[in-house]
Amino acid sequence: MAKGTILRARRVQIAAFGLIRQRDVSAWQLLYVSSDLRGNPEATVTTVLTAKNATPDPNRPLIAFQCAIDAVADQCFPSYALRHGARSFGANPHFEYFMIACLLQRGWAVSVADHEGLDGRFGAPREPGYRGLDGVRAALDFAPLGLDATTRVAIWGYSGGGMAGAWMAEMAATYAGLVATGDTLITGHPVSRMSGPQVLPDDFSCSRDENLATLELLEDLDADLIIPGHGEPWCGPIRKAVLAARRNA
Incomplete structure (x- = not known):
């Protein structure tokens, strides 16, 4: 099954400190397909x-919120600690919930993955990024949220959650088919009348020829989601975006 595929979903009751x-x-919890650090498939959970x-x-x-689990016991995982009735006093997700609540008050959606996986591997490489990225995939596909591939996604994390968030950013291009193109390839600009893949307007580029030549570095990447320096995210094979940018130049 594809990574991020939702296997089961259930509604849950969120409670501050497990009590209030x-x-x-x-809130819902999604069981979805992800990978361990060796790339072997496994299931894990995100709370959306x-x-x-x-x-x-x-x-x-959508905010991919990586809790500072900083523990190996599953009582400290957000999928347990955030729920009503949880007995995990002192677990970091209890305190981080109030930051999550502020994000919800802004009208945003939040995905909180159990980024340590089933075995609570604190500090393991790569796999926290896999689980966080696949949690985003699951959240984007979960119909009650109404999100899709054009939804803006940001990563949040502190301490052990910061480690997990850093792995998400590190693995995004190779694991999630995402590439941040900066201003090499954009999809819009305040002084451009076009929308869609393009290069920077001449007044904001040192050399259009060099910019076009740099597109060759992007052309063969295995990516289908582009986050540009200006404009909206673009979904589709990056080769098509590069061809469109050349045509629009």
Whole structure:
């Protein structure tokens, strides 16, 4: 099965410190396909949250929130610690929930993956990034959220969550088919009348010829989601985006 495929989903009740029900929050837990550090398939969980009864909307930003689990016991995983009835006093997700609540109040959606996996491998390389990225894939495909491939995604993490977030950024290009093109390839600009793949306008580029030549470095990448320096994200094979940028030049 494809990575990020949702195997099961269930509604859950979120509670501060496992005790105080958060009645203004809608939350689900998604069991989805991911990988361990050797690339072997495994299942893991993300908790996805929105404000109560939020209208499904692909324009709603998604925050991939990596909790500072900083433990090997599954009582400290967010999928347990964030739920009503959890007995994990002192677990970091209890305190980080209040940051998550602030994000929800802004109208954003949040995905909180169990980035240490089933065995609680704290500090392991690569696999926290795999689980976080596949959690994003699962959240984007989960119909009640109404998100899609055009949804803006940001990574948040502190301490052990910062390690997991760094691995997400490190593995995104090779594992998730995502590439940040900066200003080498953009999809819009305040002074451009075009929308879609293009190069920077001449007034903002030192050399259009060099810019076009640099597109060759992108052409053969295995990526189908482009995050440009200017403009909206672009979905589709990067080779097509490069061809379109050359035509528009």
